[in-house]
Amino acid sequence: MLAFVARRLLATIPVLAMVALFVFLMLRLTPGDPAAIIAGDNATPIQIEEIRDRLGLNDPLPTQLVIWIGKLLQGDLGESFFFKMKVTDLIIQRVEPTLALATTTMILTLLVAIPLGVVAAYRQGGWLDRAVMGLSVAGFSIPVFVLGYLLIYIFAVELKWFPVQGYKSISAGLWPFLHRLILPSITLSVIYIALIARITRASVIDVLGEDYIRTAKAKGLTNRVVLVRHALRNAAVPIVTIVGIGIALLIGGVVVTESVYNIPGLGRLTVDAVLGRDYPTIQAVILVFSFVYVLINLLIDLSYTLLDPRIRY
Amino acid sequence: MTWGRSIARSLLAAAAAVPMIAGLTTATPAAAETTLRVVMHSDLKIVDPIWTTAYITRNHGYMIYDTLFAMDEKLNVTPQMVDTWKVSDDKLTYTFTLRDGLKWHDGQPVTAEDCIASIKRWGAKDSMGQKLLSFVADMKATDANTFTMQLKEAYGLVLLSLAKPSSNVPFMMPKRVAETPPGDQISDYIGSGPFKFEKDQWKPGDKTVYTKFADYKPRSEPGSWAAGGKVAKVDRVEWISMPDHQTAVNALVAGEIDVLEAPPHDLLPILEGSSDVALLNTNPLGNQYMFRMNWLHPPFDNQKVRQAAIAALAQEPFLQAVIGNPKYYKVCPAMFVCDTPFAFTEGGDAMVKSDFDKSKALLKEAGYDGTPVVLMHSTDLAVLTNLAPVAADLLRKGGFTVDMQSMDWQTLVSRRSKKEKPAEGGWNAFLTSWVAADILNPISAAGYNTGCDKGWFGWPCDEEMEKLRNSFSTETDEAKQKDLAKQIQIRAMTIGTHAHAGQWYQPTAIRSDRVDGMLNGPAPFFWNISKKGG
Structure with missing residues (x-):
């Protein structure tokens, strides 16, 4: 097992190296000049050229790449072109809101989606099953920003139960923290609830047809025990896989929700950096995302051994 | 009871509890200080108003720096940090004397040397400043509060240049800051304007915080455009970054922010329909x-x-x-x-x-x-x-x-x-x-x-x-x-x-039920604004 973990961690190095090189080159090939953006609309071409020089953007590409890789190997992700601030500090500032939103969303998703999926499977073909599947189609179909604006209009602007926007750190208290995350989490979780409920339903239906389920029922076990101990546990591998993918997608895919609810997280940092062609920030954020993806995939693989004793590494 | 019913009941109960909890826990004690919450037209990224011509950085400059001269709403050039000034008969020598008691945010007095260094740095970057400096033979401090500007030949735009209202505005900075090479960004954000920049509380992409500078000495004249008395009437100004226009409009209507600098024209009907919101044409020149x-x-x-x-x-x-x-x-x-x-x-x-x-x-x-x-x-x-x-x-x-x-x-x-x-x-x-x-x-x-x-x-x-x-x-x-x-x-x-x-024209939207006194100007100004409540 340890050897497997070590191998997988070592494999992340070439992956990250390739990502780094790809991102570096793509950014330089993309139209847009950070110096022109920094200089502002009234700047003259001469002023823009001066800024290009200061930022090292007039250096040959290989020189720029070597300088960046050199700093990276020393653990320095560079300095934002705009903020005169270390990119690491920018990322640290933005990690908490994104993690908080992703965590609350995933908790909400699991609390709702798995019971719904199990119940739908148990009542396969019944009204509850049809309702759950119908809702999940709706969940897939409704764009995140439409749902976000709708919830804001009803619960924040009209009913005033929740704030329209913003984020409060957990250090400000549990309720202020949760109060601002409830609407964004509901908005973001709908699509994941739809996805995971469907996968759960399909997996549990598969398992419910197995001989050992019939045996368990024949032993006189209650429905709850049959579903939770026998059916759900054996259906867990595909569910965990999709949950893991969902978490990875959440970390990088919260940008619309962060914009609609004005949550200053990593998604918005990425979009702002892309719009501003802030190369050091984009490069760093994508590297961090890549590392998180690799790590989550590793954790999913490891979780299989706990859920299915037949799987060994 | 079936599982489906049980889950449905639990969810309904939880949903019903949320507003009750919200009602119980959102009451907070009245804040001791007044905070003006503003959504600007963009997020503040660069904090050196000489390094970039970006309007958001110019607006930041107006918060924390002051100018020697300024334009009033009739587009007249009037002294601002300057107390008195005179020009020689041959129109080649300008003498400027600063007002007494001007201080930087670190408590040090503003000096003529600071102003000379600031003009030089601005003049190295700004096109109007470059033009001015091309006519300047020498600038010299004659005492702590007075300096002269010697011209090579008569130049008709000396005061107009020093009162330039928009990017790049000739903001005055301490000499040590103004001596930063014009190609480099400054890293010391001490100004002498009516508000202080709280660097430690600045979170790019989230919030920029300014606090009232208690030692600022406003002019006695009423505020007019960029000129006159810059009286800070709120303790704190927060620029909240909100890139989504619809969210910003919702936040203003819901009362979570006080000012929205530049609502897009297609969303103005929503704001016009809100009784607590007023649309001001604060920049009548447009x-x-x-x-x-x-x-x-x-x-x-x-x-x-x-x-x-x-x-x-x-x-x-x-x-x-x-x-x-x-x-x-x-x-x-x-x-x-x-x-x-x-x-x-x-x-x-x-x-x-x-x-x-x-x-x-x-x-x-x-x-x-x-x-x-x-x-x-x-x-x-x-x-x-x-x-x-x-x-x-x-x-x-x-x-x-x-x-x-x-x-x-x-x-x-x-x-x-x-x-x-x-x-x-x-x-x-x-x-x-x-x-x-x-x-x-x-x-x-x-x-x-x-x-x-x-x-x-x-x-x-x-x-x-x-x-x-x-x-x-x-x-x-x-x-x-x-x-x-x-x-x-x-x-x-x-x-x-x-x-x-x-x-x-770009109207600015304010909460008319609690914000008052916003001045017209070439940029949004936050002095002279008073706010009811925290």
Whole structure:
């Protein structure tokens, strides 16, 4: 097992190296000049050229790449072109809101989606099953920003139960923290609830047809025990896989929700950096995302051994 | 009970509990300090107002720095940090004496040496500052509060330059800060303005915080535009970054913010329908659209073709397509903005109505061979997006072949600096917008610089225009200056530096139930504003 973990961690190095090189080159090939953006609309071409020089953007590409890789190997992700601030500090500032939103969303998703999926499977073909599947189609179909604006209009602007926007750190208290995350989490979780409920339903239906389920029922076990101990546990591998993918997608895919609810997280940092062609920030954020993806995939693989004793590494 | 029912009941119970908990726990004690929460037109990224011309950084500059002179709402130049000033009879020596008691945010006194260093740094970057410094032989502090500016020859724009209201504004900084090379960003944010920048609380992309500077000494005159007493009436100002316009409008309607600097025009009806929100036209001079042509490449390397483009274009279609509501726009023939000292109709009236026959005749005369006009189309800024399609339509009706290429604004600002042929990544034309305060005279307005490579994008070359601009800058007689400005406008339309595509206004939205006293100005000012409640 340890050897497997070590191998997988070592494999992340070439992956990250390739990502780094790809991102570096793509950014330089993309139209847009950070110096022109920094200089502002009234700047003259001469002023823009001066800024290009200061930022090292007039250096040959290989020189720029070597300088960046050199700093990276020393653990320095560079300095934002705009903020005169270390990119690491920018990322640290933005990690908490994104993690908080992703965590609350995933908790909400699991609390709702798995019971719904199990119940739908148990009542396969019944009204509850049809309702759950119908809702999940709706969940897939409704764009995140439409749902976000709708919830804001009803619960924040009209009913005033929740704030329209913003984020409060957990250090400000549990309720202020949760109060601002409830609407964004509901908005973001709908699509994941739809996805995971469907996968759960399909997996549990598969398992419910197995001989050992019939045996368990024949032993006189209650429905709850049959579903939770026998059916759900054996259906867990595909569910965990999709949950893991969902978490990875959440970390990088919260940008619309962060914009609609004005949550200053990593998604918005990425979009702002892309719009501003802030190369050091984009490069760093994508590297961090890549590392998180690799790590989550590793954790999913490891979780299989706990859920299915037949799987060994 | 079945599982489905059990789950449904639990969810309903949880949903019902949320508002009750919310009601129980959102009550907070009244804040001791007043905080003004503002959503600006963009997030503050760069905090050096000399390093960039970005308007958000200029606005930041107004918060924490002060200026020697400033313009009032009648566009008169009045002393600000300066107490008294005099000019010698030969108009070659200016002597400025600072007001007593001016302090930097670190408690140190503002000195004449600080001001000299600040003028030098600004003059190294800003085009109007460069022009001023080209006339300056020497600047010398004669005592802690007084300095002189010795000119090589008489220059008519000394005070106008020091009172420049928009990017780059000549903000005063401590000498140690102003000695930062102009090409480097400053890293010390000490100013002498009415608010202090709380660097430790600045979270880019989230929030910028300013607090009242208790030792600021406002002038005794009432505040007027950028001039007069800058009295901070709130303890704290927070600029909250909110890139989504709809969210910002919702936040204002719900009372979570107090001021929304630049609500997009298509969302104004929502704000007009809210009884607690007022829309203020705090910048009555507004903004001006510009159609800019590139003189380096065909077809706009030909004066007649440029004149043909001007004949085909007209302001109203642009303004209708982008702004829509006539309440927020004006057809204005004056290139230096209507209702200002240099507002003239001569020459500029060509932009009032399209004349497609004239355009076609001029193209024929010029021997236009159908070379496509590569027109850059910005797609992501609401106040610019519809301009290029309108221009393409009008130009086609005037006999042009147009190749409109769509891109985001940041790509456009990068591409416009390229001098290559259009087919090799260059361009022929684009549209942009100027804050009126930037274009009030032919020296500050970048579009009239016809110094070839030294000019603004498009690189027009015209000796006659440069002579007129030089005469304007050295002329000290107001009436003669006006006459020169008129000649410059006529010349600009004749040679086709650009076309002015209409004047428009950006209202600012405030919570009228608790915010009062917002001044008009070329930028949003946060002194003089009082707020009820925390």
